[in-house]
Structures are given as C-alpha cells and as structure tokens.
Amino acid sequence: MSASATAAPAPPKVLRVPEHTVEIVSDSGEGAQKCGQIFGAVSAKMGNGVWTVELIPAEIQPPPRVPEGASGNRIRLGEHTVTNWGDRTDLVVAFNEQVLLARHRVDALADNAVLLVEDCWARSEDTDIVAQWNAALKELSGKHYRIIPVAMEDECLTIVDNPKKGKNMYALGLLARIYGRDMELIKAQIAHAFRKKSEEVYKQNVALLELGFHWAEDNIDFRVEIPTHPAETPLVVMNGNEAIGMGAIASGMELCAMYPITPATSVSHYLSEVFEKFGGIVHQAEDEIAAAGVAIGASYSGKVAFTITSGPGLALKTEMLGLAVMTETPLVLVDVQRGGPSTGLPTKVEQSDLLAAIYGQTGDAPHIVMAPATIEECFHVMITARRLAETFRTLVMVLTDANLATGVSPYPKPTLDEQWQAAPLDLAPVRDGQKPYDWNTETGLSERIIPGRSGGMFTLTGLSHDDRSKVAYAADIHQHSSAMRSRKIAVLQSLLKPPTVYGDDKGDLLVVGWGSTKGAIEEAVDRARNEGFKVSALHLRFLSPLEPGLKPIFKKFKKVMTVEINYSDEIGDPYVTEENRRRGQLSILLRNATLVDVDCWGRVPGEPLRPMSILEAIRGRLPRGGAA
Amino acid sequence: MSYTCGLLPVLEQGDDHHYEMSEYEGARARWCPGCGDHSVLTAVQRLLAAEQLIPEQTVFVSGIGCSSRFPHYMKTYGFHGLHGRALPVATGIKLHRPELTVFVAMGDGDCTSIGAAHWIHAMRYNVDMTAMMLDNGIYGLTKNQTSPTTPQGFKSNTQPYGSFLPALNPIAASLGVTNASFVAQTAEWAPSHLYATLRAAYKHKGFSFVRILQRCPVYTPSLFQRAVQDPANITLLVHDDGVVTPDLEKIYQSQTHHDPRDLAAARALAEQSDRINLGVFFKDPSKPRYEETRRVAPRTPVERVALLEKEFARYAV
Numbered sequence A: 001m002s003a004s005a006t007a008a009p010a011p012p013k014v015l016r017v018p019e020h021t022v023e024i025v026s027d028s029g030e031g032a033q034k035c036g037q038i039f040g041a042v043s044a045k046m047g048n049g050v051w052t053v054e055l056i057p058a059e060i061q062p063p064p065r066v067p068e069g070a071s072g073n074r075i076r077l078g079e080h081t082v083t084n085w086g087d088r089t090d091l092v093v094a095f096n097e098q099v100l101l102a103r104h105r106v107d108a109l110a111d112n113a114v115l116l117v118e119d120c121w122a123r124s125e126d127t128d129i130v131a132q133w134n135a136a137l138k139e140l141s142g143k144h145y146r147i148i149p150v151a152m153e154d155e156c157l158t159i160v161d162n163p164k165k166g167k168n169m170y171a172l173g174l175l176a177r178i179y180g181r182d183m184e185l186i187k188a189q190i191a192h193a194f195r196k197k198s199e200e201v202y203k204q205n206v207a208l209l210e211l212g213f214h215w216a217e218d219n220i221d222f223r224v225e226i227p228t229h230p231a232e233t234p235l236v237v238m239n240g241n242e243a244i245g246m247g248a249i250a251s252g253m254e255l256c257a258m259y260p261i262t263p264a265t266s267v268s269h270y271l272s273e274v275f276e277k278f279g280g281i282v283h284q285a286e287d288e289i290a291a292a293g294v295a296i297g298a299s300y301s302g303k304v305a306f307t308i309t310s311g312p313g314l315a316l317k318t319e320m321l322g323l324a325v326m327t328e329t330p331l332v333l334v335d336v337q338r339g340g341p342s343t344g345l346p347t348k349v350e351q352s353d354l355l356a357a358i359y360g361q362t363g364d365a366p367h368i369v370m371a372p373a374t375i376e377e378c379f380h381v382m383i384t385a386r387r388l389a390e391t392f393r394t395l396v397m398v399l400t401d402a403n404l405a406t407g408v409s410p411y412p413k414p415t416l417d418e419q420w421q422a423a424p425l426d427l428a429p430v431r432d433g434q435k436p437y438d439w440n441t442e443t444g445l446s447e448r449i450i451p452g453r454s455g456g457m458f459t460l461t462g463l464s465h466d467d468r469s470k471v472a473y474a475a476d477i478h479q480h481s482s483a484m485r486s487r488k489i490a491v492l493q494s495l496l497k498p499p500t501v502y503g504d505d506k507g508d509l510l511v512v513g514w515g516s517t518k519g520a521i522e523e524a525v526d527r528a529r530n531e532g533f534k535v536s537a538l539h540l541r542f543l544s545p546l547e548p549g550l551k552p553i554f555k556k557f558k559k560v561m562t563v564e565i566n567y568s569d570e571i572g573d574p575y576v577t578e579e580n581r582r583r584g585q586l587s588i589l590l591r592n593a594t595l596v597d598v599d600c601w602g603r604v605p606g607e608p609l610r611p612m613s614i615l616e617a618i619r620g621r622l623p624r625g626g627a628a
Numbered sequence B: 001m002s003y004t005c006g007l008l009p010v011l012e013q014g015d016d017h018h019y020e021m022s023e024y025e026g027a028r029a030r031w032c033p034g035c036g037d038h039s040v041l042t043a044v045q046r047l048l049a050a051e052q053l054i055p056e057q058t059v060f061v062s063g064i065g066c067s068s069r070f071p072h073y074m075k076t077y078g079f080h081g082l083h084g085r086a087l088p089v090a091t092g093i094k095l096h097r098p099e100l101t102v103f104v105a106m107g108d109g110d111c112t113s114i115g116a117a118h119w120i121h122a123m124r125y126n127v128d129m130t131a132m133m134l135d136n137g138i139y140g141l142t143k144n145q146t147s148p149t150t151p152q153g154f155k156s157n158t159q160p161y162g163s164f165l166p167a168l169n170p171i172a173a174s175l176g177v178t179n180a181s182f183v184a185q186t187a188e189w190a191p192s193h194l195y196a197t198l199r200a201a202y203k204h205k206g207f208s209f210v211r212i213l214q215r216c217p218v219y220t221p222s223l224f225q226r227a228v229q230d231p232a233n234i235t236l237l238v239h240d241d242g243v244v245t246p247d248l249e250k251i252y253q254s255q256t257h258h259d260p261r262d263l264a265a266a267r268a269l270a271e272q273s274d275r276i277n278l279g280v281f282f283k284d285p286s287k288p289r290y291e292e293t294r295r296v297a298p299r300t301p302v303e304r305v306a307l308l309e310k311e312f313a314r315y316a317v
Helices: A032-046 A097-105 A127-140 A152-156 A167-178 A183-193 A199-219 A240-250 A265-278 A288-301 A311-326 A354-359 A375-392 A402-406 A475-495 A515-530 A550-555 A585-594 A611-621 B008-013 B036-051 B067-073 B086-096 B108-114 B116-125 B170-175 B191-203 B225-229 B263-270 B301-314
Strands: A013-016 A019-026 A049-055 A071-078 A089-094 A109-118 A146-150 A222-225 A235-239 A255-258 A281-284 A306-309 A331-337 A368-370 A395-401 A408-412 A459-461 A507-514 A535-540 A542-544 A557-564 A599-602 B058-062 B077-080 B101-107 B129-135 B182-187 B207-213 B234-238 B255-257 B276-283
Touching (some): A019 A097, A019 A167, A032 A183, A032 A408, A097 A109, A152 A167, A152 A199, A167 A222, A183 A199, A235 A240, A240 A331, A240 A395, A240 B301, A255 A265, A255 A288, A255 B086, A288 A306, A288 B086, A288 B116, A311 A331, A311 A354, A311 A395, A354 A395, A354 A542, A507 A611, A515 A557, A550 A557, A557 A611, B036 B129, B058 B067, B067 B101, B077 B086, B086 B116, B086 B129, B108 B129, B116 B207, B170 B276, B263 B276
Parallel strands (some): A019 A089, A255 A306, A507 A535, A557 A599, B058 B077, B129 B207, B234 B255
Antiparallel strands (some): A019 A071, A049 A408
C-alpha cells in the first residue's frame, strides 16, 4: 500500500467539482489549525466560497495519539458562497491514525473520502503503536475510504530536527498541490502568520511547504478543481467572535467587561489586542457578576458598555440583568452559546440558552434578544444592539454560538459609518422638572439622566420606583412602571419589518430557525425542493420581541416546524405525548405568539447541524411526495 | 439635545457658589432612631460641604441593607444596586468617568459576606473612591441574622444558640490584599474621629477602605458597649499622615503613634483582640491605581472609523 513512487508519475486525474470539504487533524499543538487557517484564507483570496470550522478538543493538552485529542480545521470550499460546514469531509490530512479514527467515529467522513495519513506509526519500534495502527486500519476498512500513507515525518526530517514543528506546513504543501492553490499567495499568508517569528522560520516553513507540494506532485494521482470566482466587492474574512469585537468597536462602545469563559473569551482576546487604540478597554473582572456590574456602572455613567459570556456566565449574571432592566440602564450582553446545562459541552455548539435569555430573570424583566445568523451579521448586530440599548434604555442580549464564534468565512467589507457610534455624552443641565424616568405613557420611552448633569441628581434604584426614582410604596406604582418597561418591547416590535420567507411563501412545510443554523437550513430546503417537496424556510433575528407578521406567514403552510440545536422530545419516544412533550425553545415561543401548532426538530450533537440531517428531518415530516 | 464638554456645567455654576451642608441633604433618613447610620450621614454631608464637592459630580453607590439606603439621603447622584455588588458598579463608573467623585456605602453582610470577592478585588484594583463599610455586626434589614462580623456566641435569629464562628476581622483581611492603599477604622460614636477619618479617606488618591464601627439600636445595641462606656478600651492610632483629633485626646488617653506606611505594624495592630484601634492603619498613595493604569486616549468617531478601516485591511481577502 506504500505510495512511494519509483516510476515517473502519470498525469493526475482532474476532479472538477462544485465543492469539496477538507480536514486537517492532528494532536493538539501540532499546528493543524494554522495549516487550515492559511489554506482557508488563500482559498477565499482565490475566489472560492469558504467556511472553516475549528475542531477543538475539550482539554488543553490531551495525551498524544488519542481520538479525543483530535484537533484541527474543517474547510468547506465551494464555487459559490458557502454558508455552513456541510455534511461530510471528502479529503483528510491526518497526523496520526487515532485522530483520524475520531473523525471516522463521529461519521464526519464521506464514504469515498481520501485519507492522507502519516504512516511513521506503522514503522514504530513501539509494538503497541504498531498494533494501534493495524487496529485502526481495520476499523477504517468498513468504508470505501481511499487511504494514502504519507511518510510526513521522514520527509520533514530532511529539513527540520523536530518534525512536530513542521508537519503542518508540509501538509499545507500537499493540499496546495491537490487543490491547485496559488503558492505565492500561500507564501504571503505564511509570512503574515509567522510575522512575529524570524526570517529563518519563514524560510524553513516555505521549504516544508514546497517539499509537501513536490511530494504530492510526484505521488498523488488526482487533483481537485473547484471553479473560482474572484469577488467583485472587497471581502474580509474572520470568525464570528472577531466580527463581534469589530462590531463593538464600530458601534463606539468603549468598555467591555468580561470574565474568561469558553467559547466567548476569544472576543476579549481580540479586543484586548486592539481595543485600546480605539479608545476602549477590556476589563477582566473578578467574576461574571462583577463583569456585568462594571458594565452596568459604566453604562449608567455614560456610553453604553457591554459584557460577553457563555451559558454558565449568563446564569451568574442573572440578578445584574434584572437590575439593568429595572433601572432602565442600557446594557449589551453577548452570550456565545455552548452546550448545557451546567458546564455541559464547553467548546461545542448549542442553541439552548434562548428561553433562559428571554425569561431567565426573576420578576418581569422585559428586554431585547437578538441572534445574528451569519458571521457578517455578528458585526452588524453589535451596532444595532448598542443603538437599541440606548434608545430603549434596556438590556439587549445578543445570542451567538460556538459555530459562529469559531467559524471563519469571508463577507463583504462593511462600509463604515460614523453615525453608528454613540453620540458624545450630553452633560448639559437637565430641563426644569425633568424626571429620571420621564416615561412617555404611550411608549414607555424616556430620556436618561447621567451623572454630571446639574439639576438632575437622583438615586437610581433596583427597588420598584416611580418616575422620580422614588421607592414605590403606593399600590399602583409597580403596575404602572411594569407596564412602562414592558411597553417598550411592543413599541420595538411595531418598528420591525415582517421577516422574508426563503422560497415560496406557501407550501407544505415551513422550516423556522434562528441563529447560526440559517445556512444549513436553507441548503437543506434547497435540496428538499429539488426532491419535489414544497418546503420553505424562515429565519428570525429578533427573538424578543419576535418579528411581526408571523401568524399570516405560518397560515400559508400546512405545517410549521422549527429546526434548532437544542433538545426536544420526539413524539413516539417512551412516555412522550403531545401534552407532556418538551419542545424546542423557539417552537415554544412561536406557539405562544401565534397559537399555531408549531412542530420542532432539534438535535444536540455538539456540532453544527449538517444539511443532510435537516433534509432527513424534512423528509420525515413530509412522507412520500411532500403531503403534510 | 445639546452636547457640551464635561467641565462646562461646572464653569456655568461658577466658582463662587458656596454649597451649604443642607444642599447635600436628600430624602429624610428612614433609619431607626438611634441608628449609627445617622451619624455617618451627618459626617459625610459635613465632609462634602467642607470639600465643596459639586453635587452633580458626586456619586454614592450602595448595595442592599440598612446602610445601603445611604444614597437616597444625599442630594447627589446615587446608585442603589444589588446586595453585595456596590463595588463593581462603582468600579464601572470610575473606569468610564474617572472625573466623578465616588463614595460607596456598604454594610458588613454586603461587603464581607455576599460581596467578599468584590471587596478583595476592589482593594487590589485600587480605583480612587471612598468605600465605607458600616459594620454593626448583624443583618438588620432582614431582621437579626448572623453576619461574618457578628461576635462569636452572639445570639441571632439564624444562630439562636450563639454564633458558631469567631468574627471575621475586616481590617486584617484588608491589610492582606496586595495593592491595598488605604485601610482605616473609626466609630460612629466618635463623630470628630469619624469625620476626620472620612476626610483622610476622601483625600487619599486610591481605594480607601473605612470600617465604621456602628451600633444597631434594635439588634446589637451592646455590641461596642464596653468601648463606648469606657474609652480606655479604645486606642487612637495617631500620626500626622493619618488622623489627628486633638479634641479627643482627653477622652481617649490610650494612643499609639503609628506610621501608616508601616504595613507590618499595621497588621500587628489589626490582630490585637483586647482593644479597639481607631485610625489609619495603612496608607500608601504610591500604589498604582487601576483607572489610571487603564486610561486610554479617547478617539473621535472620525478617528475610530479611520483606524477601523486599517483593521479591516488586516482581514482583507
């Protein structure tokens, strides 16, 4: 099975495809992610649609050569825009057979996938390792994989002393050849990626890159061609957490208070690097509660501040969020959702915080909840969130998830606008008779008074209070102030446009989603339509308030079903009935708002939904020919 | 809506306006008759008048508890927030608006129990503000529950057979925090000492922690009875760099000359359990202040957009 060729190679067979999915997997710390990032960035520059996701082990330094340590990148390349990570991988470069097994075992690999595997393990002096290699190959033999052993380590040793520090560039060379990537672009990207290292490091990496490239040229009998279409407008490429950070900067916010938590933290990593030059700071607080408290204190005294967190942190901040709502102090909170409850799946995607986000505070705490659907929207949502927080004097929660946080995809560079930023502080004396909560009794809206304004001195309080911020002792005050806080949500809804249906506005099934699943849902809907199903999709960005006009939209479909990455019972499960069925979180909201019998389909696999799984769910709900 | 710089209202007000003590008075205090909080409120209003603090440039932040009603009784800006969480809110205010003068009022349960993490870290951040911990050794608002500073053996509604643990020593704990810059103790029944200590705390640049010993007339009226009745149980820590109260020297004849820069001596004094030391235990204005360390150059919207364009160039495809 050795592929070390001796004869002159035949010209490679060219595989022209509209899309292809690649993975580079290694032990943690072997640089597979850097290889994947460079490959993805260069592919985007060349004009392919790209969606990159990180494959992250839950531990920092898992032991070497174990399936649970699999770390790397998955890059889905397309002729056109790619909106999600797809179904299965077509080609893998694996640095050992154990991490490859991990991908095999979660059904990540296409049945006919090509697997380029480091084979030094087959020749190890350690008989245990050889036995593991043989067992792995046996386990993999059940599929129609094409396994190509590559002596990466032996090759790399001709250039570096420690092949662990160079295999990733060699692997990049293999991929560059197979996918016909522009070597000059790759070299430029390497120079950028290692800009903090010496010229020597750069040269060595390029030598490894070329070594891999030439090996593939001599030994790999196929190439993959995905047509490229250079972009007409300038594109930028980043992950969702970087987009959140840049959106926060563009919104003019100047204080991010946070406490480290996965997968939200990388927003603060990014901001910590750049925020100060934009006049902002990242404050790492002593705990999640303090992070919210600092943000509230900052907002109270001036421009809207924000805090970022993930599930467990959201739980801890609960009391503070109620305080922001009660005192009508604007605050932006980003929840990068992960699997839950409790510590749950810290590095994995889930959409299970929706109801906690909307209803998780004690008492009645009306506020705004939004969810960007794409990496591009992660940027823009922060600008909208800041403005809504200020205008409506309330908490705005932004729900993203680990899929958006670590997914990397190009999008059109935004045309920046100074008007997105917060206005300078108004420190003029207050008007005669101006009250701390001058509620417009129709809308509940009021102008905020900040410290520094003469004549406006008052004490903000989390106790129930009247419009002068005096603690409420009379019976009707709490009723009235509750109505004022709640009214604002209705006012916002009255200003929103009804959402647009993806596909026909009538049919047998409407699939409704929110957040990062948009790309996968729409791809599944496209496939279902090609199969003859009358299916459309609807994607919601506002969850509190819900976007208007949902009921009339729903009424044009025989069946409405949400698709969500959160747990729901299936009818047919033991003991589960229509009455006791625990439903998907969005479906609960929709049923409540529309009285339509909205069905749901949810999965919590700890990975983004695959279009094919959604397609199967659609088929399952629409048996034989599409009749609901 | 007009926009103006932060100093303009101050200039409009004019330098010549003299604030009377009454101009700092907010709502009528609703504490119980005989509550030590009244004494602290008076001392603070006196301090603001003495320093001529501009009411709209001053913010009182509090948590929850009897003493946390404090901001309502001041005619300044106030933030009456959550139990235990006054300090993060105050920190946020100072990070965003360092020009504002911030005072914090907390109770013993607020500061040393539910808010203990924030207390430790606020000491370490050393953000310039005056934090008053009004310590009556009991939860008063919720009616007589044991707090961390309740003396061992004291009977409360939650520990009716006597509190189980030795009381927490807030001064010793504070002196153990790296970067602490001002730690003092005073008592509500010694008004001139209380005033002088708060004034020293206010004048200190950095986080000033002042524990104010205080009697609750309802639940802990006898808490400091021995010290109140016999001044010999109290020792004044005197130093030109700390608190000097000549009018008290006749009453409190026990005095220790203590240099507040001497941390080791301060710690030894804090551990003395046979007497109550009043005064400045520790003071070091050279300690770095977080809001200064983190101060960044402000950017105009135009500058920010220009910089963001450059940032996007880094991510260009």
